[in-house]
Amino acid sequence: MASAANKKFLAISGGVGGAKLVLGLSRCLATGQLSIVANTGDDFRHHGLHISPDLDTVMYTLAALNDTERGWGLASESWNFLAALETLGGETWFRLGDRDLATHIQRSQLLAEGHTLSQVTRRLCQQLGVQYPLWPMSDDEVSTVVHTGEGALPFQHYFVRRQCEPAVTGFEFAGIDAARPQPDFMAQLASSDLSGVIICPSNPFVSVDPILGLPGVRQALRECKAPVIAVSPIVAGMAIKGPAAKMMAELGVPVTALAVAQHYQGVIDCFVVDESDAKLAASIEQLGMTVAVSSTIMKTLAEREALASAIIELAESAR
Amino acid sequence: MASAANKKFLAISGGVGGAKLVLGLSRCLATGQLSIVANTGDDFRHHGLHISPDLDTVMYTLAALNDTERGWGLASESWNFLAALETLGGETWFRLGDRDLATHIQRSQLLAEGHTLSQVTRRLCQQLGVQYPLWPMSDDEVSTVVHTGEGALPFQHYFVRRQCEPAVTGFEFAGIDAARPQPDFMAQLASSDLSGVIICPSNPFVSVDPILGLPGVRQALRECKAPVIAVSPIVAGMAIKGPAAKMMAELGVPVTALAVAQHYQGVIDCFVVDESDAKLAASIEQLGMTVAVSSTIMKTLAEREALASAIIELAESAR
Numbered sequence: 258m259a260s261a262a263n264k265k266f267l268a269i270s271g272g273v274g275g276a277k278l279v280l281g282l283s284r285c286l287a288t289g290q291l292s293i294v295a296n297t298g299d300d301f302r303h304h305g306l307h308i309s310p311d312l313d314t315v316m317y318t319l320a321a322l323n324d325t326e327r328g329w330g331l332a333s334e335s336w337n338f339l340a341a342l343e344t345l346g347g348e349t350w351f352r353l354g355d356r357d358l359a360t361h362i363q364r365s366q367l368l369a370e371g372h373t374l375s376q377v378t379r380r381l382c383q384q385l386g387v388q389y390p391l392w393p394m395s396d397d398e399v400s401t402v403v404h405t406g407e408g409a410l411p412f413q414h415y416f417v418r419r420q421c422e423p424a425v426t427g428f429e430f431a432g433i434d435a436a437r438p439q440p441d442f443m444a445q446l447a448s449s450d451l452s453g454v455i456i457c458p459s460n461p462f463v464s465v466d467p468i469l470g471l472p473g474v475r476q477a478l479r480e481c482k483a484p485v486i487a488v489s490p491i492v493a494g495m496a497i498k499g500p501a502a503k504m505m506a507e508l509g510v511p512v513t514a515l516a517v518a519q520h521y522q523g524v525i526d527c528f529v530v531d532e533s534d535a536k537l538a539a540s541i542e543q544l545g546m547t548v549a550v551s552s553t554i555m556k557t558l559a560e561r562e563a564l565a566s567a568i569i570e571l572a573e574s575a576r
Numbered sequence: 577m578a579s580a581a582n583k584k585f586l587a588i589s590g591g592v593g594g595a596k597l598v599l600g601l602s603r604c605l606a607t608g609q610l611s612i613v614a615n616t617g618d619d620f621r622h623h624g625l626h627i628s629p630d631l632d633t634v635m636y637t638l639a640a641l642n643d644t645e646r647g648w649g650l651a652s653e654s655w656n657f658l659a660a661l662e663t664l665g666g667e668t669w670f671r672l673g674d675r676d677l678a679t680h681i682q683r684s685q686l687l688a689e690g691h692t693l694s695q696v697t698r699r700l701c702q703q704l705g706v707q708y709p710l711w712p713m714s715d716d717e718v719s720t721v722v723h724t725g726e727g728a729l730p731f732q733h734y735f736v737r738r739q740c741e742p743a744v745t746g747f748e749f750a751g752i753d754a755a756r757p758q759p760d761f762m763a764q765l766a767s768s769d770l771s772g773v774i775i776c777p778s779n780p781f782v783s784v785d786p787i788l789g790l791p792g793v794r795q796a797l798r799e800c801k802a803p804v805i806a807v808s809p810i811v812a813g814m815a816i817k818g819p820a821a822k823m824m825a826e827l828g829v830p831v832t833a834l835a836v837a838q839h840y841q842g843v844i845d846c847f848v849v850d851e852s853d854a855k856l857a858a859s860i861e862q863l864g865m866t867v868a869v870s871s872t873i874m875k876t877l878a879e880r881e882a883l884a885s886a887i888i889e890l891a892e893s894a895r
Contacts, residue, residue, distance in 0.1 A: 304681045304682075304685050305688055306624075335656045335674065337653075337654045338678050341675035341676075342681065344678075344703060345700060346682075346699070346703045355656035355660070355674040355677075358674075359660035359661040359663075359666065360664065362657075363664045365624055366623050366624055366666070384665045385664070
């Protein structure tokens with residue numbers, strides 16, 4: 258990766274799926290070469306605490322503190338708080354671990370003291386030894402609302418409490434029109450030394466769209482000198498993780514990498530599909546973007562590094 | 577204890593010391609025969625949470641969930657939240673256990689929803705199976721401030737953070753003049769079927785005085801038909817627990833049960849001193865109260881029951 262020494266990349270990420278690629282990128286790029294902006298549309302207040310699930314997932318992953326078996330939260334977590342809360346008749350549908358709770362308490366405390374979410378995130382990352390800048394998409398509140406056959410649900414109620422069961426009819430990002438994109442994120446997009454923007458294989462509707470929908474972000478991506486590369490979260494007609502495929506089916510969109518490419522049309526320059534979707538390349542290229550075929554399923558750390566490395570080379574060749 | 581069947585008692589308690597006698601009383605009196613009012617002057621907000629140390633100590637003790645070795649908090653507690661908070665650079669001087677945290681989170685949540693502290697306490701007690709009514713001294717905020725040679729300190733900063741190290745010069749109960757005593761507490765004091773009021777062996781300055789200092793409470797105690805009995809927290813010139821003796825010395829008050837009796841003069845009818853202080857009886861009686869001599873050190877449950885039983889008999893004989 259010596260050739261990457263003077264490259265700067267920006268990763269756009271949601272939670273678990275995105276964090277896997279972010280981790281791969283962090284293994285290929287030095288401090289100063291990688292910045293990450295994460296979705297905060299699924300942030301919410303619970304028990305009076307400000308919870309930022311995607312920021313935490315990326316932070317814990319980069320700090321090597323994440324639980325890889327469960328797939329979310331901290332490794333070696335304990336659940337005594339939650340057990341006691343259940344005894345007290347409290348709400349326990351959102352699984353807050355004892356150690357994880359410290360993050361939410363500390364974040365809420367610092368926010369209450371007047372720090373921005375960016376400042377709080379920087380401080381938490383510093384304490385956990387995360388070397389790469391991690392930015393919330395905005396310091397302003399944006400709340401993803403999932404419209405379903407049962408009515409509108411706040412994102413975490415849809416995602417965790419209802420386990421994505423209600424059929425989706427659309428999405429809304431409350432507060433997005435008045436929200437300002439995080440300034441460092443926007444400065445990075447406008448920077449002349451940016452080598453590539455990588456849209457991680459996160460959910461296009463509820464992880465990436467809140468970021469792209471912030472005022473000025475789509476235009477900044479279009480005007481960005483560096484190639485904008487998205488990795489398909491849909492592989493062989495299935496979502497690697499999470500409700501993306503279910504959502505597409507419910508919205509009447511074909512559950513294909515091609516449909517994801519269409520979703521990002523006009524914003525991205527290059528679309529990375531899995532080898533199993535190589536046959537879609539010609540159709541996707543007709544959307545006005547290049548296609549790269551790679552192994553995009555990241556079960557092992559080696560696979561995360563390999564995909565990250567392939568994307569970095571892709572950005573180099575696309576310049 | 578058959579003779580106690582038609583008796584009703586009200587216990588006035590602080591934290592650990594008071595809770596021991598409350599537990600003893602609960603072993604001698606049936607549901608409906610005992611109510612407890614606890615100090616909330618040492619309540620405080622920490623990490624955005626409303627913490628009520630004395631209410632919790634009494635509640636945990638009556639629920640048999642308290643840690644008897646450590647002397648505070650919950651038994652079988654874990655400390656993973658606090659360890660994680662320390663990693664994040666948060667404030668850890670107030671030792672919040674993982675299970676205990678659920679109480680503060682649930683209380684804060686219910687208060688934020690508009691419930692009174694009395695309602696919240698009732699709900700928490702119900703969930704933990706506490707059968708006896710436990711009332712906060714007030715639903716309004718009263719904050720004990722400790723004046724010291726180093727300036728004014730919020731109570732928990734003095735008590736926990738500074739481990740009672742600064743020399744005390746006086747006390748202040750911010751908000752007390754505007755605070756209303758808990759209505760059920762006042763109704764109980766005015767009730768004709770009350771058999772006795774028991775001021776537990778809690779710290780007179782920071783546990784009992786905030787309760788006595790609420791508007792109308794001293795007068796209600798003076799007008800109360802039932803005997804008001806206080807148990808000395810000072811035995812043989814030492815405090816059983818906590819900083820009472822240190823405070824008395826710093827305030828220039830003799831560290832004796834007699835001085836505590838003087839402190840309660842005009843409010844109580846009977847003062848219970850330990851056998852080791854029997855020689856003070858004559859001096860204390862000159863203050864216009866009767867004196868009972870008993871074994872007041874409650875190391876075992878049997879000793880708590882014995883003291884409680886003695887006080888109940890005392891109230892009976894004083895009628």
